[in-house]
Amino acid sequence: MTARDDQKEKRRQEILFAGLNLFIQKGYSGTTIKDIASAVGMSTGLLFHYFPSKESLYLTLVTLGIEGPMSSVQPTREEPLAFFEATAERILTYIKEEPFFAKMFVLMHQAYYSADVPAGVKEMLTGFDVYTPTAEIIRQGQANGTIRDGNPLALAIAFWSAIQGVAETLAMHTNLPCPEGRWVTDLLRKETWGKTI
């Protein structure tokens, strides 16, 4: 009863993993079912035994991404700069140690920004804005004196751009060295007299 079910679940995971790799490398349209199927070593027909459509396979990945450690950017009671230090450090550590996580990060970015994803995926991601809550935390840090002056939204863009770009680079080339969270945080820091080098 479970002997075959376990095998089926394992196969499903393999498909998801191969799909993740291909989708971030070649995009949604650029990745064919045949690509994914042969990466796992099965016929294209069989893949539809595991997922009803290409879109649902992609959607499953995005759902996994939403549930992952991505969802942790919420207004906080923490000291703002400490929050960014912890966030950058945690995400970059994940990216360095879990290639799967880095790839998931890239996929989420692709799903959110690319116009080359099915409409159903876009719907699932409506209201998944990370910039607004980030800008709010930055505002607190500015009132606080720990975060530099400047448009909070622009600072949020700079912070997340750096992290996203690093994730993308590291996801593609897992052998490259990973920047440290502290560096990214210094992009926001107002004064560095207290900076630990």
Place this chain on the structure above:
Amino acid sequence: MTARDDQKEKRRQEILFAGLNLFIQKGYSGTTIKDIASAVGMSTGLLFHYFPSKESLYLTLVTLGIEGPMSSVQPTREEPLAFFEATAERILTYIKEEPFFAKMFVLMHQAYYSADVPAGVKEMLTGFDVYTPTAEIIRQGQANGTIRDGNPLALAIAFWSAIQGVAETLAMHTNLPCPEGRWVTDLLRKETWGKTI
């Protein structure tokens, strides 16, 4: 003689511009000739009167990108940190004021990193590595005492990731505020006692 030729050249530019917009939004495979043609308001057949193939259209864009102000990262005699300040400031200013430039920046990144581009494009971009010369300049700055300690390659990745991510965000949403070059440079800076806030 030139009356019609000018018109033809203008049309060609329109196609390139529409192609640039669509390619960065939907990727190479996700963008169809029909997409581009109807964005310019012509039949799909006519587009082949201006470009012999989809690949050559994309290749023309990438060639324009290589010739653009992208090609300015060379080992320098300048003080390293000053070089990064100037570079970041210049690129971000371009990105803010010339949406075309921001989009070109995104296209170059896509052409370089995505596996969803024709082989001919990949060939044209071999040896177009920006990390190695950047890391070299960073090494000088570290010897210099102006750039923080840490793996030079990782620092280069952080620097360019931030700029690339900003370009991507701004290319998609031209109304968002643009981060300042100084912020990105502070990611590299060792001490900020001399920092101008």
Place this chain on the structure above:
DNA sequence: TTGTTCATTGAATTATCGTTCAATTTATAT
């Protein structure tokens, strides 16, 4: 062992894509 269920394949099906082309309209030159 035998009958049933699931896994798997490869060939059909339908749609869409890049590209070509013959035909038609529009502009230019003489």
Place this chain on the structure above:
DNA sequence: ATATAAATTGAACGATAATTCAATGAACAA
């Protein structure tokens, strides 16, 4: 005005995509 060249269209073509499906093989239950 008329002949020539260029611009433009829409249909046709071949390739390839996603998806379906009938048929086969292997595992499981009885």
